Amino acid sequence: MNAKQIIEKYGTLLAGVAVFIFLAIFANNFASGANLLNVLKQVSFLSILAMGFTFALITSELDLSFANVCSLCAVIIGFLIMSDVHWALASVVGLIAGVLAGMINGFLITVLKVPSLIATLGTSAMANGFAFMITGGVAFVGRWDPNFLFLARGKIGPIPVLVLVMLVALIVAVVLSTQTKTGIQLQATGENEEAARRAGINTRRRKVLGLTISGLSAGVTAILLTANLSSAAPQMGGDYMLLAIAAALLGMTMFTPAKPNILGSFVGSLIIVMLSNGLVLLGAQYYIQDIVLGIIIIASVAISATVLKQAAFSL
Amino acid sequence: MNAKQIIEKYGTLLAGVAVFIFLAIFANNFASGANLLNVLKQVSFLSILAMGFTFALITSELDLSFANVCSLCAVIIGFLIMSDVHWALASVVGLIAGVLAGMINGFLITVLKVPSLIATLGTSAMANGFAFMITGGVAFVGRWDPNFLFLARGKIGPIPVLVLVMLVALIVAVVLSTQTKTGIQLQATGENEEAARRAGINTRRRKVLGLTISGLSAGVTAILLTANLSSAAPQMGGDYMLLAIAAALLGMTMFTPAKPNILGSFVGSLIIVMLSNGLVLLGAQYYIQDIVLGIIIIASVAISATVLKQAAFSL
């Protein structure tokens, strides 16, 4: 592989490493074990959402609903647990809610043929409405079963459960998307739906699957967020929407350039979280964070594009 | 034209008319002249933003930054006026800021070849950061020159200035996009960039133009919003992002199905504003608004798609 190809495939990763080194030198405490573990824990929420979003993106569908679906799932879980339903059952219901939301998106997109951008915009608004309807805006707080809280706050040996969950999700997602028949068919569906259909792939089912995985990951994140914050509130996932999209798009400049890919989304999430952690440690004011985040995202994609001599990806 | 073609072209419009009739019957005071004028005034902000966004969309670029750019422009205008700069000069500076933001987006997309989704996500974060930097989060309020407030609150004869500005913007935008060489070249660029390039169109310049118009309309809206609210705050345009995108996508199901078009974006804005006004008059809870909005958007697009027997549009 020549230098150009290395930059093409790993440019953004190298940019991330450069940021890491920069922060390790200049940001007090950044490279301490405790802080790095802290970063890893923080990245779990974002990366799971970003990986789910990536599955939808692989089939060429944009899922703009996952963040609000995540909030809705959290609120449902909170409501059930506060109504004395066992936490495990409540969590399963939360997952099912996420899966259902994904399937509804899939139905709207493949059967009713509503373009994903608008279908998920619509379900997103609806999920938000329902979350407020269930809560009246008031967060569910109170006593939570310690076993439930363990899901996000516990450790197994030295490793936080959050980090374990994230790693499992990462491995499953990578294998599923790159090493299985289903994964390559998701990709074929996204690359050229008509070609995939003519080659005998049930493209509808693949699209529904992609969106369902996105919904599922919203459900998983809802459980983790609720357990981590011991609270369930509407809009608690809202902030992640743009961040997860940014992570996935950043990821499209890595590994398999111009294509959505799980590993890229993961590294993208890592870069974003690392940056916001590092900026805090550097003492940057809050508004500087947004500005720097914007610059870094644009710059790393621009570098990839310059090397590719074409847009880093198209959507 | 047969029934199918009518529904194909005017289905969403008819859905809007149906909603109008429903509200006129069931929502107290909805159909009063004063309220309808009120709706028209309210739609001006959303429709101007949606039309600007549509110009970018015509060239196949998604501008996700216009809402935060609008907030930034408003904050700049507010800052200048509160620093005793003449309101007219301050407004011009606000417009220039919007145009500049659009041109920066254009530069990132066409020269640095950063895909629009990520470029505008980045500039959006940056605009938000700058708006907070200028304000520290506190709105500019206080005494405003009555001439400035007139821009959004005045009437010329019986017609509110807001409505006049909107109509002028609508006419200019419709003529520009459908009746001029520039407009059709914007469209050709969006439909098939390579074909347009080979046909001798400077597609870069067209894309920059589309994005610049989007930025300009953010600036115009910033002036109107600031004058209308006699205050300027960061994020004051924020929620218009999803609403304006929804309006433009809704518009893609009308008039020239599957293509972004100005008239459609305008009618889409009208439907959205009419709905939220009507729901308030019906006494609906705030969360019902989101749910109904989601349903209406999905349903009207789904109907168009069913008639078209294919996705209402693809992006």
Added chain:
Amino acid sequence: FELGVVAFQMSSETHARCANAVEARATELGWEAQILNSNGALQTHAEQLDNLIQKGVDGLVVCMSKPVEADGQFEAAKAAGIPVISVMSGSSPHTLFDIQVNEYGVGADAALYLLGMINFRGNLLVQRFEANAGTRIRGKILDSVLSENTAVQIVGEHSMARTQSWREDVRNGMQALILQQTGNFDGVWASFDGQAFVIDDLLLAAGMSKGDVPLISIDGGEEAFRRIKDENSMMTATVSIPFEEMGTAAVDAMQAIAVEGVEKETLVPGPYMFMNAVLVDASNVDEFLSE
């Protein structure tokens, strides 16, 4: 002294006023103050606290924080020896204390004042905001005051459905209600002053002038006082919550406890440092206007 400041949502003016006051006072003392904005997101809030703890700041002031959700973070701060003072957040076993005005009392003051203005009889327009704890409490207090005074009815109410473009949302919703209820309402209640400013402009545009219907809200601040004083404004009264003073007090307390070594108990015996919220109307507005 390195002071970390976390505001839950800087786009909310009260959060910003509090955080900016903290920064200003800290700068006066020659401290380094770093403000973070959680954007209204609970997890972001928790993460920012974590990050500041990792940074090893010398003290933390949190504005409108969520002690239940950030419980783990406050505990970690305590373990790391970082003193935490919260403002308008609620108490936590892991923070020094919370600087508070009593939201319930504030809501009751405003509701009672409004009812007094219309002699406990008539129709109200109400502008709510349900997604925020403080404003929601104020609304609930209004409701319970009204439940005892059945001659007063809410004839139109609007609840903000948007959190960023909320000014336009308020304007649009209230405009529709004002048109619908023209001549049929005797008072207007808004859950915070920012809403009241927007409504004030609408009422003026509808041809009303000061005293026609009382417009009452809560929060206070320069603009609110200016409007109460201004003959061309409908704004009648507000309950002034001293956000700046609370911010300043937080820094001063931090200085006393963390720098000068004063015992927390001698400064604030219980979980709260209560501050007074004063009802401001035409009678006392001059005391509050800075010029």
Added chain:
Amino acid sequence: MTTKVEVRGIYKNYGAVEALRGVDVTIREGEIHAICGDNGAGKSTLIKILSGVEIPDQGEFKIDNLPRRFETPTEALTSGLATIHQDLAVASRMAIYQNIFMGAELTRSVMGLRLLDKKRMREASLRYMGQLNKSITDMNTKVEALSGGQRQAVAICRALRWNAQIVILDEPTAALGVRETEQVLELIRSLKAAGKTVILISHSMKDVVATADRVTILRQGKTQLSMETDGLNADRLAHYILSGETVSSH
């Protein structure tokens, strides 16, 4: 010879356009059957209907004397009918081997999991491509980097991979050079030799007379005529198309 495919009275409109207005074709088992006609005559539309890409408005077809109606391409493929469409429908950003095995990827078992067997797919792809175009050896190459003719070869290989009883080729040689055309024609003959039924659409009269056993000419959405190619030469066939003459056989 038994009848393999029998098409009767097929109609298909696209909006106002009547693409097919009653097409009849009989294709015998094991023959190479060419379909010719002007641009827009409806050849591709007919093929799309046979292959489940489009659904006819009216009419029916039988395969092996059983009435069939394919709602999706999958149904056609699993019924033993593989098609190379005129608009190639390849995923240009995917590798050659991924395109060839699209929809029927090979897997191997790794610790109980069925994972993709990329190596075997690449090797098999190389064998398929070798029959048509020896110049391409790296099966990881993305299709977008191939020339028009090379892409055509990929599409043909994908159809071969199905090992179907009926193979339909819609203008497979249109983009091909002299050498590559000869290879494809050779391949078509070898399909016939292996007992397959081949439907070939072509504008090259020369190729048709050189390979096909029988030919059907479509004209404005209808069957103009069907005949044996024995003793037919390219000019004569062109004459039928240009003139619109309807002789049932000669």
Added chain:
Amino acid sequence: MTTKVEVRGIYKNYGAVEALRGVDVTIREGEIHAICGDNGAGKSTLIKILSGVEIPDQGEFKIDNLPRRFETPTEALTSGLATIHQDLAVASRMAIYQNIFMGAELTRSVMGLRLLDKKRMREASLRYMGQLNKSITDMNTKVEALSGGQRQAVAICRALRWNAQIVILDEPTAALGVRETEQVLELIRSLKAAGKTVILISHSMKDVVATADRVTILRQGKTQLSMETDGLNADRLAHYILSGETVSSH
């Protein structure tokens, strides 16, 4: 005859692929010059360079004895060189007339504003299309509703509209039927009669010998040979391509 286009030593790599490895071609004013060769020989790449779509790595070309270097298609078009590419590059969701006039829309003045003159564009388009395909009369039809051959006609009309001195056609008849092919060849001859220089890329040896004055064969990115077509027949030409023989003329 004077030399119109002179190509010297052009090299072009796509990543690892050497598409052109030193191509020389001389094209005389007013002739029809065919370029032939295997798939992947580099014909389209050469055309893309001449038309400003791609930029060569090395080498140069002259037009009317002036060295030229086109960075964009616009520069080529305004220098009097119009091209119909093999990958048609039409905007399929736009109308026929919009495609034909793309980039050079006609306008009229209305109250001082320059507005599109749609009527005139439709009429002119109908005239252009009439030369090639009489079956399509509604110029508002979207290109996506056309058959392959009909689309080809639209692309040709767009090139004609430029009224360029040099017209390049990259496999214009590949998708065309017998009748339509004849019409395009006729059109090419009429371009020549009007004094234009035509570069024709084709895999049809028959068409080349029937229309071209001279032919250049490319082979693996290099010029194999150039010769007059006088007395050449299709089989002989095919033989040159298949064998790779290099005779400078015969």
